[in-house]
Amino acid sequence: xxxxxxxxxxxxxxxxxxxxxxxxxxxxxxxxxxYQQHDGGAPTFLSYNALDGLExxxxxxxxxxxxxxxxxxxxxxxxxxxSASYFCALSAGGGNKLTFGTGTQxxxxx
Amino acid sequence: xxGVTQTPRYLIKTRGQQVTLSCSPISGHRSVxxxxxxxxxxxxxxxxxxxxxxxxxxxxxxxFSGRQFSNSRSEMNVSTLELGDSALYLCASSFQGxxxxxFGPGTRLTVx
Numbered sequence: 001x002x003x004x005x006x007x008x009x010x011x012x013x014x015x016x017x018x019x020x021x022x023x024x025x026x027x028x029x030x031x032x033x034x035y036q037q038h039d040g041g042a043p044t045f046l047s048y049n050a051l052d053g054l055e056x057x058x059x060x061x062x063x064x065x066x067x068x069x070x071x072x073x074x075x076x077x078x079x080x081x082x083s084a085s086y087f088c089a090l091s092a093g094g095g096n097k098l099t100f101g102t103g104t105q106x107x108x109x110x
Numbered sequence: 111x112x113g114v115t116q117t118p119r120y121l122i123k124t125r126g127q128q129v130t131l132s133c134s135p136i137s138g139h140r141s142v143x144x145x146x147x148x149x150x151x152x153x154x155x156x157x158x159x160x161x162x163x164x165x166x167x168x169x170x171x172x173x174f175s176g177r178q179f180s181n182s183r184s185e186m187n188v189s190t191l192e193l194g195d196s197a198l199y200l201c202a203s204s205f206q207g208x209x210x211x212x213f214g215p216g217t218r219l220t221v222x
Contacts, residue, residue: 031209042114042200042213043153050209087153096141096204096211097166100153 002026002090004101011107012078020073020104022088030091032071033098034062038084046073046086075106083108111136114203114214122220128189131217135182135203141165142184143211144176147198156199159184160206188219196221 004024012018022032031050035043047055049064049071061074075082085105089098115134123129135142143166144156155168159178176186182203188195198218202211 033209033211042215043202044213045210048209089153091209093166095158095160095165096143096202097155097158097168098143098145098211099155100145102152 002092002099004088004090004099006086006088006101006104008102009105009107011109013109014078014080016078017074017076018078018106020075020086020088020106022071022073022101024069024071024088024090024101026069026090026092026099028092029066030093032062032064033089033091034060034073035087035089035100036084037087037103043087078108080108080110082106114201114212116199116201116214116217118217119215120218120220122222123191124222125191125193127191128187129191129219130185130187131199131201131219133184133186133201133203133214135184135201136205136212139203139205139212140182141204141206142178142182143202143204144184144186145200145202146170147200147216148196153200156186191221193221195219 034046037043047062064071085103088101141160143158158166178184198216200216201214204211
């Protein structure tokens with residue numbers, strides 16, 4: 001099976017940079033995704049890493065190290081609207097099955 | 111392009127009843143996945159359908175079932191409801207070969 005661990009909560013101030021870590025255990029690996037979910041909303045896709053290294057999409061970047069079974073999401077120039085839950089999710093087999101981490105609640109303060 | 115739609119948005123049932131939830135994927139998306147989200151267990155994969163065939167299945171009892179129609183619309187059914195089935199049920203669709211999944215707003219099921 002697969003398991004993913006994330007910090008349960010992270011707090012940062014507006015304008016700052018925050019990193020949300022994700023460590024995983026799996027017997028197979030296709031890729032690591034990140035999703036954002038606001039309270040009462042649906043998860044929305046942020047990024048996907050299949051290979052080691054950094055993927056950048058605007059203010060958000062995601063990093064993967066397959067040898068360390070580790071990834072992180074980096075959020076820059078934090079805004080109040082970034083307050084949400086962030087999930088890492090593992091693709092480890094054929095098809096579109098995602099195994100989600102426990103989620104990290106990000107609180108952005110003034 | 112319209113997003114993923116789910117009906118109904120809210121549902122209240124009693125223990126022992128059964129329920130059917132519906133999901134209409136984004137036009138052109140042939141893969142539909144279902145997830146259960148609860149405060150205690152988080153987001154858990156139920157099953158995935160692609161071209162009317164179940165392609166993946168999570169670790170849920172047989173009371174949870176699904177199907178997909180030729181127009182890619184999908185339904186999931188839960189029989190003999192239990193209190194622990196109270197959750198947000200999310201449907202997600204994706205285009206073949208694309209790693210991004212698009213989630214619907216969910217159906218909030220409450221079992222009394």
